[in-house]
Amino acid sequence: MTEKIPVKHIEPGTQDLEVYGNDSLQSGVTKSVALYSSRTKIYVKKIKGFFQGIRRVSLWMLMIMYFAVCWVSINGQQLVHFDLPARKFHLFGITFWPQDFVLLSLALIICAFGLFFITTLFGRVWCGYTCPQTAWTFIFMWIEEKVEGSRNQRMKLDKAASSFDKFRKKAVKHTLWVLVAFGTGLTFVGYFYPIRELVPDILTFNNLGGWTYFWIGFFTIATYLNAGWVREQVCLYMCPYARFQSVMFDPDTLIVSYDQKRGDPRGSRKRNTEHQKQGLGDCVDCGMCVQVCPTGIDIRDGLQYECIGCALCIDACDSIMEKMDYEPGLISYTTEMRLRGKVSHILRSKSVAYAAVLTVMIISFATLIYTRVPLQIDVIKDRGALFQMTGLGQIENSYELKIMNMSDQDHRFSIAVTGLEGIKITTNREVNVASGEILSLPTSVEADPTKMETSNYTIEFLVQAMGDTELSATSESRFLGTPE
Numbered sequence: 066m067t068e069k070i071p072v073k074h075i076e077p078g079t080q081d082l083e084v085y086g087n088d089s090l091q092s093g094v095t096k097s098v099a100l101y102s103s104r105t106k107i108y109v110k111k112i113k114g115f116f117q118g119i120r121r122v123s124l125w126m127l128m129i130m131y132f133a134v135c136w137v138s139i140n141g142q143q144l145v146h147f148d149l150p151a152r153k154f155h156l157f158g159i160t161f162w163p164q165d166f167v168l169l170s171l172a173l174i175i176c177a178f179g180l181f182f183i184t185t186l187f188g189r190v191w192c193g194y195t196c197p198q199t200a201w202t203f204i205f206m207w208i209e210e211k212v213e214g215s216r217n218q219r220m221k222l223d224k225a226a227s228s229f230d231k232f233r234k235k236a237v238k239h240t241l242w243v244l245v246a247f248g249t250g251l252t253f254v255g256y257f258y259p260i261r262e263l264v265p266d267i268l269t270f271n272n273l274g275g276w277t278y279f280w281i282g283f284f285t286i287a288t289y290l291n292a293g294w295v296r297e298q299v300c301l302y303m304c305p306y307a308r309f310q311s312v313m314f315d316p317d318t319l320i321v322s323y324d325q326k327r328g329d330p331r332g333s334r335k336r337n338t339e340h341q342k343q344g345l346g347d348c349v350d351c352g353m354c355v356q357v358c359p360t361g362i363d364i365r366d367g368l369q370y371e372c373i374g375c376a377l378c379i380d381a382c383d384s385i386m387e388k389m390d391y392e393p394g395l396i397s398y399t400t401e402m403r404l405r406g407k408v409s410h411i412l413r414s415k416s417v418a419y420a421a422v423l424t425v426m427i428i429s430f431a432t433l434i435y436t437r438v439p440l441q442i443d444v445i446k447d448r449g450a451l452f453q454m455t456g457l458g459q460i461e462n463s464y465e466l467k468i469m470n471m472s473d474q475d476h477r478f479s480i481a482v483t484g485l486e487g488i489k490i491t492t493n494r495e496v497n498v499a500s501g502e503i504l505s506l507p508t509s510v511e512a513d514p515t516k517m518e519t520s521n522y523t524i525e526f527l528v529q530a531m532g533d534t535e536l537s538a539t540s541e542s543r544f545l546g547t548p549e
């Protein structure tokens with residue numbers, strides 16, 4: 066199915082850089098575009114420049130962090146370990162249990178809000194500089210370039226007839242891709258299964274269990290396909306964030322944009338010619354901005370959802386501007402307001418609101434983490450009998466105490482009760498609770514009816530680790546009886 070739509074069309078050129086422009090590539094050409102077309106392989110040209118430098122550092126750093134963090138341990142405990150069988154997460158020295166679900170949810174909400182806040186201010190910097198899909202595609206492209214050569218060499222190689230050299234290069238590239246993908250899958254599983262046990266077990270073919278092999282295989286295949294084959298298609302067709310982030314954009318959001326007033330009309334020219342006299346703008350129509358684009362778009366067609374904000378086209382165009390002795394910035398990071406000739410504002414109602422909410426959430430999260438005690442108790446009063454009289458004339462109430470030891474160590478805890486003169490526990494007053502254990506403890510409490518003035522008292526249970534007074538928790542309940 067096709068429809069006739071006007072597009073400013075440019076085929077990605079393959080001409081040598083010494084020739085600036087191509088008269089056959091004019092803007093404003095009307096062309097039929099298939100709404101459903103098969104993928105055209107994108108050969109991304111390598112470019113150096115300011116933004117590419119930042120990008121290279123951020124993407125390599127993230128990759129190194131991903132592969133290294135799971136190997137770091139504190140006091141024998143892996144720094145980041147999602148221990149699913151034990152139902153606890155170790156994150157940077159703190160152990161989270163299912164009871165800490167609120168904290169984990171808050172952390173995820175903070176991450177989401179942080180992303181929205183950054184997107185409102187700086188557009189798609191997440192996509193261009195830090196997204197895992199971008200990072201792994203970047204590494205796979207780097208390998209491809211090292212093995213198969215530059216853009217033109219890769220295009221030539223793909224078009225060439227089968228030969229031993231072609232087979233050798235393809236085999237080396239795919240082997241390296243598979244190795245990186247396998248390392249990625251292994252490391253990913255290493256965040257769930259202690260990596261220092263996982264790697265020796267894999268190397269010695271120890272029986273790790275079917276699921277471990279399945280997930281390593283799954284993430285290996287997913288990485289190999291996503292970063293090696295599917296690439297920009299993930300951003301264009303699979304990533305939900307690419308679709309809904311436009312609602313976070315406003316006229317002050319940073320975008321990558323071509324300065325049409327300055328660049329058009331486009332056309333080739335010789336260096337040092339007075340192009341304005343020829344009626345030309347600053348764009349030499351070289352196609353470099355298209356050749357370096359990892360999603361294969363032409364930014365001169367305006368802002369498109371395919372643009373991941375990586376700024377490779379900025380670096381490419383600036384290098385051409387430099388060669389032509391023109392001012393840089395024909396393609397630049399700018400805002401819609403600036404393009405309209407107006408002043409752009411960083412502080413605006415949306416960004417201030419995001420910043421305020423984010424600040425409140427971060428402070429709340431930090432306070433919760435700082436004041437968090439890895440011990441929790443629940444007291445459930447026995448509903449079978451309100452109270453009973455003992456043979457010695459005392460009033461007895463029964464409870465069930467649930468003591469959750471969420472610390473990393475086993476502890477012996479003392480149990481006490483307060484709230485009424487002479488009230489005391491007549492069952493176990495000391496118990497051992499292992500790390501991660503939830504102990505259910507039937508508990509009886511007695512009080513002298515002569516000391517009671519009403520039939521209903523609020524009492525408080527105190528559970529405290531012996532030898533560690535900081536590790537304590539309290540919980541309230543009711544004590545019922547008949548005063549004498």
Ligand code: SF4
Nearest residue numbers: 358372373375376378
């Ligand atoms: S148009 Fe420019 S910024 Fe956008 S994805 Fe392509 S190269 Fe990156």
Ligand code: SF4
Nearest residue numbers: 348349351352354382
């Ligand atoms: S915008 Fe810059 S890189 Fe793109 S075709 Fe024009 S001169 Fe070349």
